[in-house]
Amino acid sequence: SAAEKGGYDYFMLKEIAEQPKAVADTLLGRIDAAGSLSLDEVRIPASVLREVDKVVIVACGTAYHAGMIAKYAIEHWTRIPCETELASEFRYRDPILDQRTLVIAISQSGETMDTLMALRHAREQGAKVLAICNTNGSTIPRESDAVLYTHAGPEVAVASTKAFLTQLVACYLVALYLGQVRGTKWGDEIVSVIRELSEIATQVEEVLETMEPVRELARSLVDKNTVLFLGRHVGYPVALEGALKLKELAYMHAEGFAAGELKHGPIALIEHDVPVVVVVPSPRGRSVLHDKIVSNIQEIRARGARTIVIAERGDEAVRPYADHLIEIPATPVLLQPLVATVPLQVFACELATARGNEVDQPRNLAKSVTVE
Numbered sequence: 482s483a484a485e486k487g488g489y490d491y492f493m494l495k496e497i498a499e500q501p502k503a504v505a506d507t508l509l510g511r512i513d514a515a516g517s518l519s520l521d522e523v524r525i526p527a528s529v530l531r532e533v534d535k536v537v538i539v540a541c542g543t544a545y546h547a548g549m550i551a552k553y554a555i556e557h558w559t560r561i562p563c564e565t566e567l568a569s570e571f572r573y574r575d576p577i578l579d580q581r582t583l584v585i586a587i588s589q590s591g592e593t594m595d596t597l598m599a600l601r602h603a604r605e606q607g608a609k610v611l612a613i614c615n616t617n618g619s620t621i622p623r624e625s626d627a628v629l630y631t632h633a634g635p636e637v638a639v640a641s642t643k644a645f646l647t648q649l650v651a652c653y654l655v656a657l658y659l660g661q662v663r664g665t666k667w668g669d670e671i672v673s674v675i676r677e678l679s680e681i682a683t684q685v686e687e688v689l690e691t692m693e694p695v696r697e698l699a700r701s702l703v704d705k706n707t708v709l710f711l712g713r714h715v716g717y718p719v720a721l722e723g724a725l726k727l728k729e730l731a732y733m734h735a736e737g738f739a740a741g742e743l744k745h746g747p748i749a750l751i752e753h754d755v756p757v758v759v760v761v762p763s764p765r766g767r768s769v770l771h772d773k774i775v776s777n778i779q780e781i782r783a784r785g786a787r788t789i790v791i792a793e794r795g796d797e798a799v800r801p802y803a804d805h806l807i808e809i810p811a812t813p814v815l816l817q818p819l820v821a822t823v824p825l826q827v828f829a830c831e832l833a834t835a836r837g838n839e840v841d842q843p844r845n846l847a848k849s850v851t852v853e
């Protein structure tokens with residue numbers, strides 16, 4: 482009913498709008514007064530976490546994209562090798578797992594059969610399993626050694642939005658916590674990132690307040706048959722997520738690429754007026770990647786692409802090559818997906834509406850996939 486949707490036309494719009502609160506709620510009580518993480522609820526003892534020599538993340542769909550981003554954060558802050566794998570592929574390749582492997586299973590519903598089968602396989606091999614889940618008491622957390630709940634609240638729309646942002650927050654918390662417990666050379670950075678995480682909810686709010694041009698742009702693309710998405714580093718999974726949202730909601734062909742791969746094939750797809758969304762890394766920090774992606778934008782634009790550029794506010798270098806510029810607040814490099822994904826959700830939702838699609842219940846899809 483309209484009341485359940487809190488005055489919004491669709492649950493998806495309501496859930497997009499709830500993201501600042503979902504992010505804040507997921508952080509609540511997990512950072513102590515001294516600015517350290519307290520994750521006692523993760524009942525895997527610190528002594529066990531110190532012995533972990535490999536992290537494997539399993540998930541599907543949007544949760545898998547959160548897992549891909551987590552890999553960058555975990556390897557950077559903990560120096561533990563980490564791989565992220567589609568849950569549906571995981572057990573069939575006979576993965577190498579033992580007591581020192583930490584498997585992280587990410588699932589909004591906690592009932593996704595592919596993810597459940599992956600974690601059962603991992604536990605049979607003796608690995609410890611930590612679930613990141615949004616649904617209290619669901620099967621995946623019940624069958625795991627430990628759980629870190631995301632506090633997004635119920636997500637009704639089939640397309641995941643607020644659950645994704647909270648999965649990212651939970652992944653960052655786990656990465657920072659592992660770093661904190663194990664003590665790495667990134668100690669100071671960990672402390673400052675924990676502080677900056679507390680600002681993120683406000684920054685997501687700022688993004689939401691500036692979305693009208695994104696909606697207008699989406700409506701202007703209603704007759705396109707393809708949209709491409711490019712990103713690098715943590716922007717690459719963001720590009721994949723933008724493409725997935727567009728496929729499931731707008732039923733349009735959409736594909737995400739790592740921008741560095743363009744020249745190895747996908748650039749052949751660029752022709753006059755093809756919309757290409759580019760997620761630009763911050764010009765600070767990893768500036769080499771920033772400069773490389775600016776060249777990519779120039780290259781595709783020279784070949785006719787219509788460039789839709791998502792960049793940090795004040796990034797002047799991209800401006801001359803952006804047919805449409807979507808500015809996002811500055812965040813630490815690894816946290817950028819929390820703000821960069823939001824315009825892509827709004828974009829897909831608006832395009833779906835403009836195409837007359839059922840936003841909350843896309844065709845052929847179910848909210849949780851309980852078959853393998």
Ligand code: AGP
Nearest residue numbers: 542543544588589590593640641
């Ligand atoms: C995302 O918009 C999806 N509808 C889908 O990819 C989803 O993320 C995936 O099926 C995993 O679901 P889960 O998080 O409940 O395990």
